[in-house]
Amino acid sequence: MTIAISTAVVICFLLHVTSKDRMSIQLLKSHTCYGGTVAFWSHASASTQTEMRFSTFIPECGIECVQGALIWLSGLTCTEENAMSKAGAQQHLAKHHMMMICPDTSPRGLNLPHEHDAYDFGSGAGFYVDATTEGYRDHYNMYSYIVNDVVGLLRTYFKINVPVSISGHSMGGHGALTIGLKHPELFASISAFSPITQPSQSAWGQKALSGYLSNDPVSWRNYDSCALLDSGHTHPHSILIDQGLDDEFYPAQLRTAEFEATCDRAKQSCIINYQANYDHSYYFIATFMKQHIEFHARAQESHL
Numbered sequence: 001m002t003i004a005i006s007t008a009v010v011i012c013f014l015l016h017v018t019s020k021d022r023m024s025i026q027l028l029k030s031h032t033c034y035g036g037t038v039a040f041w042s043h044a045s046a047s048t049q050t051e052m053r054f055s056t057f058i059p060e061c062g063i064e065c066v067q068g069a070l071i072w073l074s075g076l077t078c079t080e081e082n083a084m085s086k087a088g089a090q091q092h093l094a095k096h097h098m099m100m101i102c103p104d105t106s107p108r109g110l111n112l113p114h115e116h117d118a119y120d121f122g123s124g125a126g127f128y129v130d131a132t133t134e135g136y137r138d139h140y141n142m143y144s145y146i147v148n149d150v151v152g153l154l155r156t157y158f159k160i161n162v163p164v165s166i167s168g169h170s171m172g173g174h175g176a177l178t179i180g181l182k183h184p185e186l187f188a189s190i191s192a193f194s195p196i197t198q199p200s201q202s203a204w205g206q207k208a209l210s211g212y213l214s215n216d217p218v219s220w221r222n223y224d225s226c227a228l229l230d231s232g233h234t235h236p237h238s239i240l241i242d243q244g245l246d247d248e249f250y251p252a253q254l255r256t257a258e259f260e261a262t263c264d265r266a267k268q269s270c271i272i273n274y275q276a277n278y279d280h281s282y283y284f285i286a287t288f289m290k291q292h293i294e295f296h297a298r299a300q301e302s303h304l
């Protein structure tokens with residue numbers, strides 16, 4: 001009975017959101033999950049000038065009882081679906097009355113030069129920067145997309161007026177660290193799985209940053225969490241990172257030790273858990289997702 005009423009309330013809320021402004025946010029599909037609702041949406045983005053997709057999880061008790069929200073940024077090749085279907089977050093989000101929103105990782109539906117040539121640049125690889133190079137600068141503004149559009153969606157359409165945290169994986173971990181460090185006023189806490197911590201010094205990062213920002217290493221510093229820490233950007237809450245020691249991209253692409261040393265230098269509190277036997281996959285993420293959601297729930301509680 002309680003489940004039926006709660007589900008009905010969530011569906012009414014979702015319909016209310018879509019009918020209120022059809023041009024801005026459209027419900028594509030929804031599924032009941034751990035008593036709550038997983039939903040997939042599209043909307044017209046001001047930052048990317050394209051239609052963008054994202055997914056949400058809203059716990060069973062509905063938006064009114066949500067005590068915090070988590071923005072999850074996914075990695076290379078991902079869409080809005082990977083984390084929602086593979087990270088196993090919903091049961092832990094439900095327990096803590098936390099909402100999660102998972103945006104897509106790049107604009108879609110374009111045909112820019114080299115946009116679809118490789119998995120680590122262009123579509124599925126927006127790298128959470130605002131591009132300045134020709135063509136890309138008109139659409140590949142994933143930094144602004146997260147800070148303005150996604151945070152705006154939470155506030156405006158989902159009526160979230162509780163603390164918001166940010167997390168992500170690999171390229172998305174880089175996004176969570178850089179965006180969180182630049183915006184401590186927006187985010188109660190930051191965590192990451194296997195993040196690319198120093199993209200200006202890794203092959204993935206150098207390819208993306210030169211493609212989106214041109215060969216101007218000074219501008220790259222704005223999107224490099226180690227450089228941001230070195231230039232005084234810190235977060236008042238401790239940062240949580242989990243890193244698998246059997247990760248095929250560790251250490252060369254991820255440079256976790258350099259991030260740890262930079263945190264020490266910058267006096268940024270951080271907890272880095274090196275996990276033996278774990279690789280770069282969502283099996284690793286699903287294993288430790290509970291601890292990350294508990295970490296954000298504690299930070300959000302002390303933020304209220």
Ligand SMILES: N[C@@H](CCC(=O)N[C@@H](CSC=O)C(=O)NCC(=O)O)C(=O)O
Pocket residue numbers: 074075076077078082086119169170171172280281282
């Ligand atoms: N060569 C691989 C690389 C793609 C990959 O491993 N993507 C990871 C993120 S890596 C850093 O951002 C990922 O999350 N993949 C999706 C998943 O569901 O596992 C390839 O193209 O296969």
